[in-house]
Structures are given as structure tokens and as C-alpha cells.
Amino acid sequence: MTTIDIPADSLFGIDNLPYGVFSVDGDSPRVGVRVGGSVVDLAEALGDDVFAAPTLNPFMAQGYDRWVAVRERIRDLVAGEVPDGAVHAIERVTPHLPIEVADYVDFYASEHHASNVGRLFRPDAEPLLPNWKHLPVGYHGRSGTVLVSGTDIVRPSGQRKAPAEAAPVFGPSTRLDIEAEMGFIVGTGTPLNTPITPDSFPRHVFGAVLLNDWSARDIQAWEYVPLGPHLGKSFATSISPWVVPILALEAARIPLPGQTDPKPLPYLRESDPWGLDIDLSIAWNGEEVSRPPFREMYWSPAQMLAHLTVNGASSRTGDLYGSGTISGPEKHQRGAFLELSWGGKEPLTVKGEERTFLQDGDEVVITGSAPGANGSRIGFGEVRGRVLPSN
Amino acid sequence: MTTIDIPADSLFGIDNLPYGVFSVDGDSPRVGVRVGGSVVDLAEALGDDVFAAPTLNPFMAQGYDRWVAVRERIRDLVAGEVPDGAVHAIERVTPHLPIEVADYVDFYASEHHASNVGRLFRPDAEPLLPNWKHLPVGYHGRSGTVLVSGTDIVRPSGQRKAPAEAAPVFGPSTRLDIEAEMGFIVGTGTPLNTPITPDSFPRHVFGAVLLNDWSARDIQAWEYVPLGPHLGKSFATSISPWVVPILALEAARIPLPGQTDPKPLPYLRESDPWGLDIDLSIAWNGEEVSRPPFREMYWSPAQMLAHLTVNGASSRTGDLYGSGTISGPEKHQRGAFLELSWGGKEPLTVKGEERTFLQDGDEVVITGSAPGANGSRIGFGEVRGRVLPSN
Numbered sequence: 130m131t132t133i134d135i136p137a138d139s140l141f142g143i144d145n146l147p148y149g150v151f152s153v154d155g156d157s158p159r160v161g162v163r164v165g166g167s168v169v170d171l172a173e174a175l176g177d178d179v180f181a182a183p184t185l186n187p188f189m190a191q192g193y194d195r196w197v198a199v200r201e202r203i204r205d206l207v208a209g210e211v212p213d214g215a216v217h218a219i220e221r222v223t224p225h226l227p228i229e230v231a232d233y234v235d236f237y238a239s240e241h242h243a244s245n246v247g248r249l250f251r252p253d254a255e256p257l258l259p260n261w262k263h264l265p266v267g268y269h270g271r272s273g274t275v276l277v278s279g280t281d282i283v284r285p286s287g288q289r290k291a292p293a294e295a296a297p298v299f300g301p302s303t304r305l306d307i308e309a310e311m312g313f314i315v316g317t318g319t320p321l322n323t324p325i326t327p328d329s330f331p332r333h334v335f336g337a338v339l340l341n342d343w344s345a346r347d348i349q350a351w352e353y354v355p356l357g358p359h360l361g362k363s364f365a366t367s368i369s370p371w372v373v374p375i376l377a378l379e380a381a382r383i384p385l386p387g388q389t390d391p392k393p394l395p396y397l398r399e400s401d402p403w404g405l406d407i408d409l410s411i412a413w414n415g416e417e418v419s420r421p422p423f424r425e426m427y428w429s430p431a432q433m434l435a436h437l438t439v440n441g442a443s444s445r446t447g448d449l450y451g452s453g454t455i456s457g458p459e460k461h462q463r464g465a466f467l468e469l470s471w472g473g474k475e476p477l478t479v480k481g482e483e484r485t486f487l488q489d490g491d492e493v494v495i496t497g498s499a500p501g502a503n504g505s506r507i508g509f510g511e512v513r514g515r516v517l518p519s520n
Numbered sequence: 521m522t523t524i525d526i527p528a529d530s531l532f533g534i535d536n537l538p539y540g541v542f543s544v545d546g547d548s549p550r551v552g553v554r555v556g557g558s559v560v561d562l563a564e565a566l567g568d569d570v571f572a573a574p575t576l577n578p579f580m581a582q583g584y585d586r587w588v589a590v591r592e593r594i595r596d597l598v599a600g601e602v603p604d605g606a607v608h609a610i611e612r613v614t615p616h617l618p619i620e621v622a623d624y625v626d627f628y629a630s631e632h633h634a635s636n637v638g639r640l641f642r643p644d645a646e647p648l649l650p651n652w653k654h655l656p657v658g659y660h661g662r663s664g665t666v667l668v669s670g671t672d673i674v675r676p677s678g679q680r681k682a683p684a685e686a687a688p689v690f691g692p693s694t695r696l697d698i699e700a701e702m703g704f705i706v707g708t709g710t711p712l713n714t715p716i717t718p719d720s721f722p723r724h725v726f727g728a729v730l731l732n733d734w735s736a737r738d739i740q741a742w743e744y745v746p747l748g749p750h751l752g753k754s755f756a757t758s759i760s761p762w763v764v765p766i767l768a769l770e771a772a773r774i775p776l777p778g779q780t781d782p783k784p785l786p787y788l789r790e791s792d793p794w795g796l797d798i799d800l801s802i803a804w805n806g807e808e809v810s811r812p813p814f815r816e817m818y819w820s821p822a823q824m825l826a827h828l829t830v831n832g833a834s835s836r837t838g839d840l841y842g843s844g845t846i847s848g849p850e851k852h853q854r855g856a857f858l859e860l861s862w863g864g865k866e867p868l869t870v871k872g873e874e875r876t877f878l879q880d881g882d883e884v885v886i887t888g889s890a891p892g893a894n895g896s897r898i899g900f901g902e903v904r905g906r907v908l909p910s911n
Contacts, residue, residue: 232664237747250746258745263688264679268747269660269754273623273836274712283713285831288655288785297654299785321665321756322674322911348831354649355641356628356659357748360831363660365712394679394690440676440739440751441911445664520713520832 130210135165140508143204144380144501147371147510148185148336151222158183158225161217163371163510164207168222173215174206175199184229185335185372189316190446193332196316200376224370226277227338228314231447233275233366234437235310235342236267238428240386242456245468250350262391265428265436267450270342271363275449278369278512282343284489284519285364289347301519302345304473305487308454309411309421309464309495312340312368313430318444325438327399330431333444336372337430339409339495339512340451343367346467346486366451369495369512377507381406381499383424393432396439403429407499407509409455411464413479414491421455421464423497489518521601526556531899534595535771535892538762538901539576539727542613549574549616552608554762554901555598559613564606565597566590575620576726576763580707581837584723587707591767615761617668618729619705622838624666624757625828626701626733627658629819631777633847636859641741653782656819656827658841661733662754666840669760669903673734675880675910676755680738692910693736695864696878699845700802700812700855700886703731703759704821709835716829718790721822724835727763728821730800730886730903731842734758737858737877757842760886760903768898772797772890774815784823787830794820798890798900800846802855804870805882812846812855814888880909 135142141163151168152158160180161168171180179188188195237243240257243266247256260266284305290297316335319325325333342362349361385404407423430452438444454464463469466486470476473485487493492515501507526533532554542559543549551571552559562571570579579586628634631648634657638647651657675696681688707726710716716724733753740752774795798814821843829835845855854860857877861867864876878884883906892898 232662233660234750260679260681260688260742260745263681264743266743266747266750268750269624269662271623271660271833272663273709273839274833283832287831288651290651290654296782297651297785299787318664345831351651352655352657353746353748354651355744355748356657357744357746359625359657359659360827360833363828363833364831391687394688396690436751437754440678440736440755441674442662442665442751442754448664 131213131216132210133164133167133207133216139165140498140506141165142505143207144503144505145373145377145507146200146203147373148227149371150184150225150227152225153217153222160185160188162203163219166219168217168219169207169211170215170217174211175202185227186229186447189335192317196335196374196376200374224277226275227370227372228447230272230275230449231445233270233272233449234267235270235451235453236265236428236433237453238265238426238433239453239456240427241425241458242454242464242468245456245463249467249472265433267433268357270366274363275366275368278367280367280514281517282365282514283517285345285348286519287345287348287360288351290351297351302347304346305516306344306346306466307493308342308344309409310340310342310451310454311407311423312338312449312451314338314372315444315446315448317446318448319438321443322441325434325444327397327431327435330403330434331375334375334430334434336374337378338372339369339497339509341367341493341495341512341514342451367512367514369510371510373507373509377501378405378499380502385429386425386427397432397435399429399431403431405499407497409495409497412494413484416480418477418479419461419463419469421462422457423455425457426452426455487516489516491516522604522607523601524555524558524598524607530556531889531897532556533896534598535894535896536764536768536898537591537594538764539618540762541575541616541618543616544608544613551576551579553594554610557610559608559610560598560602561606561608565602566593576618577620577838580726583708587726587765587767591765615668617666618761618763620838621663621666621840622836624661624663624840625658626661626842626844627656627824628844629656629817629824630844630847631818632816632849633845633855633859636847636854640858640863656824658824659748661757665754666757666759669758671758671905672908673756673905674908676736676739677910678736678739678751679742681742688742693738695737696907697735697737697857698884699733699735700800701731701733701842701844701846702798702814703729703840703842705729705763706835706837706839708837709839710829712834713832716825718788718822718826721794721825722766725766725821725825727765728769729763730760730888730900732758732884732886732903732905733842758903758905760901762901764898764900768892769796769890771893776820777816777818788823788826790820790822794822796890798888800886800888803885804875807871809868809870810852810854810860812853813848814846816848817843817846878907880907882907
């Protein structure tokens, strides 16, 4: 038996306890929990086969009461002695995609981001479209290309057309970008015609991850009318491997910045709002270029799920939805290079080199943390990706 | 042992042999093939456990050579004697969703449909947007709400806003519509960064179904800018239960109506086009109101898959993509009630009653057939759905 040493200021203390799927030395992937600098093999430590699965889905499907009970068991476990074979140093484990993704939806819930994009793409019009403050605008993305952090991103190819050109050309994207987002994972859904209210968010949503919605702006600009983004996004979406339980985020809850003009329709109203005080950081080739504040989001993740299901659509274990790019009011809080470089017109200096969009070999790492219980701070780990040249 | 009597003019003769998933008297769902008025239980008849699965996915994942070989074995089987217990009358079986849907994408590939919608939604502009003839426009939809024919459709609720109103209201959709489409099912996909060429379409796509993309036009009109349709579509997409193999569609192949101005980019070019001469029919409360011709589609299903994957997106067994509404040049060939009623301004008479959009209790049945080998005609069966009142 062994005890796990958790430094007092660890981002992975007993008030966090994020779940993931890991393997060691090529063994089969299985469920673990990250504690301090260690990963605890839960099938081994708790003797429960649901954690021997290669995704979190079977455990998530067991529902809210089990999530609460298992979290208590893990707290007790790591406070005492853990079987030696169940503890692995974090640097020895290989993280895997933690969930089997069912449907993936991406929202657009930052007012600052939506306004910036509106100014860039429609300079002569109101930056926010008329529906934006009435509903969390969102659309479905490709669940089959949700990738775990660390997966290299091959530069996508596609059609693009400059405004002055008569016809599109085909080739590797020249405006490859990121979008720093939070992702929310449905643990237990509802059948058809059973909408989820905002207040029942924590009973249905299991946890949260960092999400990078890689975006090829040139492909997207040409293709997106009238049915929305497709190939400009569908090549890759990366998520962090450690799923922070919603149960760990109680201390991070804050009011939303304000939904008074207009007031949302009743189905979107929360009695106790799910604004979340999560700080993100974006590092480009190792240099921090932005600190997007999730607390500035206009719509909460509870409102997003309520909207998703209000038309009668069913939801499932493994559904993933992204918040949309997180941008704050300040320039250094913008969550996409499109905004940071103002459409490519204002290059950034990154490690002494000028950058607008991503070059081959560039690496982006998004990290995040939030207040936890008992004065702790809880970490989301990182979502990392490096750009490889087009095939 | 028994022999299966197949009338000479059957739409389900030995040149069709569509696969589905069925159950009898509450037994577990399993794979069958529809032959004449019968369904043959393939696990029972062939003694192969891959057909004891509750979806076609395990069989589809075995790949093209197996699809060819099994089709030959089934032809031999039904030409001779079949074990008694393996044959069920079609009216005794309950059809199930034949596939586990991975990602679902919906295209917009009928020039007549896209032009009609453009005229209705943007009366003062060119009906086709500039990208439309350069790429098959499409977007991701909700795979979790793909339903088998016969599932009732509860009228969805959502936000809608009339142009003259200051703010949206919430309530049951008042403009519930259909879209008559063909759906194509990927049998074996490719990993990341391995685009599928149009010419390899039949090695990757297993089969085709009829598809009804139920659409709430009022919800869609308010929500769809700038990221495309979402809740106006995500409540339900129905498909026919019998998957017609692409191997059965050789005799239905025809040239496309013409892609000369502009000529598609090289990645979209087919050496032998996959236009398909499929006739559809839409019955509204039992009265035929339209005969959409798939032969009029601008983009082929092979081009759609090539486009889907050209950016490096992976594809998977069970991916489903819809053609988009099938409309021909004539009014009685339009595949959506939005077009048939010209935005609700020109009501239809259906069974003596005026109709624009769907009323509670209405039923829509879409059927289809195509030329088969040896002078036969092959049927796609039907996709049926009845509208229930909002909850």
C-alpha cells in the first residue's frame, strides 16, 4: 500500500479529482483519477469493473447519485492508503480520449467574441445579429474528429476564394486558427421530448474539459453560407484528457454578466446561475498570448443544454458541447488568433517572430483553472496540439 | 426448409436484397434481408454471428469484399431452400433503426431546391449563393435523433419571430415541414488525413435509404444566422428501414445533369458519374403530392463524400449523409412543403382539405424505386411518420 503525497497548492487536490482514460506501457486504456502528480487506476483501487472500460461512458451512464458516491469513495481512498499497483506517476501514463463522443454541438456564447467576429466579417452592419441575445446560437460539429490533447493537427486542405478572385482555388489552409473554449460532457441524457431545464444541469452534465476548436478561416469564409461552418471546422477538435466533475465546480459558480435586455424566455432562466469563474491561458510556441476569462460568457452551460433539448431532441451519455470561443473585453483576453490579429491585419510577436495565423510546426497549449472548495484552486490540465504540414 | 416465392415484378427481387434490422414477437433485433414479401434472418440462414447484432455496423465494418461475397451467398440461398425458422412474413416483423449512426451530415445538393429556397428567403438577391456550384454545401446534424420509419414525430417547440414582431415568442412550431431526401451510409471509413476520392465511393458507401429531414421552418428562420440550422432540424430525421446496397444500384447510374459552368475542382471529378435515377413519391395523408426525381440532383453522393473528407476529416462505419431536399424543375417535383406551398402562400388541397404546413395527425409517407439489374425495378420501401401534438 502507498499514500499519495498531494502538495497543498496542487491544482489536482482532493477538491478536484478529475477523471480520465489512461494506459501505461501499452496496456489497455482504463479509467483513472488524477490526484497530485499521480493517476489512480480506479478499477484496481476500487475493484469496480465499470472503470476497466476504455471510456468514461459506462460510469457516466450510471447517473448522478453514483457520481456523488464514487467521488466520496475516492476522497476516502486517497486520504488513506492505495494499493501500490493502482498508482502511476502522471509522466508515465498515456492519456486517451476520455469519452466516446455521441453528438457534438458548438455554441457561440461569448458576446465579445461574437461582436468581434461580426465587426470583422460584416463591417457595415450591427456586430451582433438580432437572435444572438435571445438564444444561445449553436450548431452541430463532427464528433468523429474530437481528439485527445497531444494529437498532432495536420493542416487541412480545402476550397478558398479571395473576394477579388473570380473562382475558388484548392489547397492547404493559409489561415489556420484556434478557438479556446470550454467543453461540457453529458453524463445522462433524456429521451425524445423530455427537455432538460437549466436547473437540472448538474444532474445531467458530468464534467468539463478545455477544448480547442481548430478552425481554417479561409475554408470557413467561403463555405459557411447559408448552412454554417463545415469543413473549416470538421478536421479536428481537441479536448483536454482530464474531465473535471461539475461536482468540483460549486465554488467557481458566479452570476452571469447580465441578461436584462432582453430578459431570456422562461425556458432559459436559471434560479441560481451557472456562470463559472474559469481562467484560461493560451500559449503559442510557449509564449502566453491571451488569458480568456470564462466568467465573461453571456450564456451559461446550463442554458446551452436547456436550449439544445427544448425542441424535444434527445440527449445521450457522451454528448459534448463547446461554449464557443471565450473572449473578454480586453485585447489580451481574446480566444482566437482571428481576433488577436484582427483578421490578420495586426500581427502578434511570438517568441520574436511575427504571427497572424498558425505556421507549420507551431504548437498551441491552452490551460485553465478555477476556484475550488476550501480555498483550493482546481486545474483543467491542458489541451495541446502541434501543426503538421499538409499531406 | 422452404422456398421463397418472389413475384416477377417484386420491388424486392434478387437484384435488390436490402438489409435491415428486425425483430419478431419481441425477440432481440437482428439483421435480415428483405426478399419478396419475406424477411430472411441472416444469422439463422447463414449461421454467421455478425448478423445476430442489433445493427448493420459490424457487418458493414467487414468491408467491400465481404459485402460482395455475402450478396452472392444470399442470392444462392434464396434461389434454393431456406431453413423454415429463418423466413418471416414482412407484415410480422418490426423494423428497427438499421444502423448505429456515427456522424450525420446533411447536404443541399438539388439546384432546384436551393434556388427555390433562395427565392423564398432572399427575394431580392441571386437565388444561388456564389459557393453553391463550386462545392456541395452541407452541415452536420444530430445523429442521436435519427429515427426509424414509423416513429411518431412530436411537434417541436422553440423560438420564432415574425419580421414585424419586436421579440421572439416560444411555442409549438407553426410551420412544420418535411424534406424528401436520399441518405447514404458509410460502411468503411478512412482515418484522419485520408480523403476518399469520388471513384472509390462504392468501396466505402454500403447502401442508401430514403430520408425525411423534418424541419420546423419558423424555428429555423429565426435561429439559422450565422451558424446554420440547429433546433429547426435536430428534433427528428427519419430513415427507411431497408438499406439498399450500392451494389444493387449499378443499373440506376446515370450522368449528372451537367457540371460545366463552373467545372468542379479536380478533387470533385468523377471518371464515371454517380448520378442515380431514383424516383421518389411523397404521400400526404395518403394522397400523392409530389414526385421528386433524384436524377435531377446537381452533386452526386460520391462527390459529397469526397468533399466531406477532403479536409482530412476521418469517416466511420455508420456515418450517414443526406442529399438535401430533392426537387425537380416542375412544381409537382418539389420535395418540401415550403416549396410546394411557396412559403405557405399557395396552399395545396390534400384529401379535400387546404394544407400549407403539417397539422397534428397528418401522416407523410415517402417511397422510392430505381432501375435494377436484368430489367428489374428495385424498391427502397418507405419512410413514414405521423405528427403528434406538442407535449
